[in-house]
Amino acid sequence: xxxxxxxxxxxxxxxxxxxxACSFTHAIDGVRALTRxxxxxxxxxxxxxxxxxxxCDDAACIKSCLVNALKRNPVTGAVELNHxxxxxxxxxxxxxxxxxxxxxxxxxxxxxxxxxxxDPACAHFCPTKALVWExxxxxVKKTG
Amino acid sequence: xIHITINGKVVQAKDGEMLLTVIRREKxxxxxxxxxxxxxxxxxxxxxMVEITKPEWDGWCDYVTSCLYPAADGLIVNTHAxxxxxxxxxxxxxxxxxxxxxxxxxxxxxxYGVLKxxxxxxxxxxxxxxxxxxxxxxxxxxxxxxxxxxxGHGKEVAPPLNMAPTACVGCLSCAKNCPTNxxxxxxxxxxxTIWKKDFEMVACTECGKTTITKEFAEYLSKNRxxxxxxxxxxxxxxxxxxxxxxxxxxxxDREARS
Ligand code: SF4
Ligand code: SF4
Ligand code: FES
Numbered sequence: 019x020x021x022x023x024x025x026x027x028x029x030x031x032x033x034x035x036x037x038x039a040c041s042f043t044h045a046i047d048g049v050r051a052l053t054r055x056x057x058x059x060x061x062x063x064x065x066x067x068x069x070x071x072x073x074c075d076d077a078a079c080i081k082s083c084l085v086n087a088l089k090r091n092p093v094t095g096a097v098e099l100n101h102x103x104x105x106x107x108x109x110x111x112x113x114x115x116x117x118x119x120x121x122x123x124x125x126x127x128x129x130x131x132x133x134x135x136x137d138p139a140c141a142h143f144c145p146t147k148a149l150v151w152e153x154x155x156x157x158v159k160k161t162g
Numbered sequence: 163x164i165h166i167t168i169n170g171k172v173v174q175a176k177d178g179e180m181l182l183t184v185i186r187r188e189k190x191x192x193x194x195x196x197x198x199x200x201x202x203x204x205x206x207x208x209x210x211m212v213e214i215t216k217p218e219w220d221g222w223c224d225y226v227t228s229c230l231y232p233a234a235d236g237l238i239v240n241t242h243a244x245x246x247x248x249x250x251x252x253x254x255x256x257x258x259x260x261x262x263x264x265x266x267x268x269x270x271x272x273x274y275g276v277l278k279x280x281x282x283x284x285x286x287x288x289x290x291x292x293x294x295x296x297x298x299x300x301x302x303x304x305x306x307x308x309x310x311x312x313x314g315h316g317k318e319v320a321p322p323l324n325m326a327p328t329a330c331v332g333c334l335s336c337a338k339n340c341p342t343n344x345x346x347x348x349x350x351x352x353x354x355t356i357w358k359k360d361f362e363m364v365a366c367t368e369c370g371k372t373t374i375t376k377e378f379a380e381y382l383s384k385n386r387x388x389x390x391x392x393x394x395x396x397x398x399x400x401x402x403x404x405x406x407x408x409x410x411x412x413x414x415d416r417e418a419r420s
Contacts, residue, residue, distance in 0.1 A: 060409020067405040085200040102199040117400030
């Protein structure tokens with residue numbers, strides 16, 4: 019893992035560019051998919067929180083999957099869902115304490131953020147840099 | 163890594179992986195009715211049949227179920243050879259005779275040119291094609307709630323003694339993955355009934371939305387070491403909760419800066 023995905027709610031304007039980027043990037047046969055990221059009102063004036071998968075270390079979704087359809091990608095650090103293996107039992111949707119595994123009712127597939135395989139589209143499209151994908155050393159230096 | 167030829171194109175494969183896996187990876191459409199990546203292949207439907215040969219076979223070919231045939235170096239595969247298509251049509255012809263009312267079978271048969279079966283139609287049959295996807299998935303998940311019972315004409319999928327199965331948690335995986343949508347269930351008023359067993363759904367403590375049964379949530383909590391509280395809210399209310407928590411932190415930060 020070289021990069022990490024950073025969310026800075028204080029910079030989010032709630033413009034929802036991330037949703038569009040996500041939904042187009044994960045389209046199937048030209049049909050837009052359900053977005054895996056969504057800005058939600060943070061409960062204070064002018065404060066939006068882009069909510070998406072936290073790629074937890076001890077991930078409840080991975081533990082809940084009885085057919086091993088969810089696996090960690092060692093390169094990106096993302097928990098990826100293999101749709102060929104998934105049996106649609108909804109265990110992960112129910113188990114995620116952050117609500118970040120969701121049922122795409124149109125595609126009839128359970129979906130979650132996969133960090134676009136290592137180049138998150140939402141970070142490219144966020145106009146205010148509330149979402150960034152950057153080398154770990156860089157962010158450690160800034161905050162530490 | 164080994165090399166095999168599929169429909170004239172040389173492709174890489176792992177030694178011993180099943181031909182169907184390689185074929186699907188190459189995005190070639192081979193029909194299947196009993197295949198699911200979550201479970202071991204069983205070779206029940208015969209539709210994934212392909213033609214194989216090797217240069218040293220002197221022009222001889224073999225016809226094998228690709229879901230159960232391991233890839234080997236130098237193998238030459240034809241997924242839509244004339245003979246293969248004929249075999250698939252005959253198999254679908256029989257399926258159509260056995261399950262004339264199944265929309266899924268009718269569509270697949272039509273794709274292989276079989277619009278009407280040449281055999282006698284079974285009039286009082288059901289739509290279960292005995293592929294075993296349901297039982298294999300239930301077994302793989304660790305429940306073993308249903309199985310194939312009986313033989314020959316009487317063979318069917320059923321829970322033990324045809325009674326509501328104690329081992330079933332109501333995850334619906336059997337029903338949702340049945341290729342002919344044969345397995346019935348009923349979900350209403352916060353309850354679920356499948357295989358004659360009644361379940362109560364977990365209702366979100368905020369909005370009442372239901373996602374899985376109580377029995378499934380308790381099973382997951384107990385056997386997979388997941389905090390039972392995680393199951394109390396639905397996905398949407400969980401996202402709102404996360405936004406609220408992160409919002410509060412960002413707001414402190416914002417106030418501290420100003
Ligand atoms: S009920 Fe459906 S999944 Fe189960 S054996 Fe019959 S056709 Fe296959
Ligand atoms: S609903 Fe019951 S029978 Fe069907 S797969 Fe789940 S546990 Fe098995
Ligand atoms: S997929 Fe059914 S026999 Fe191979």
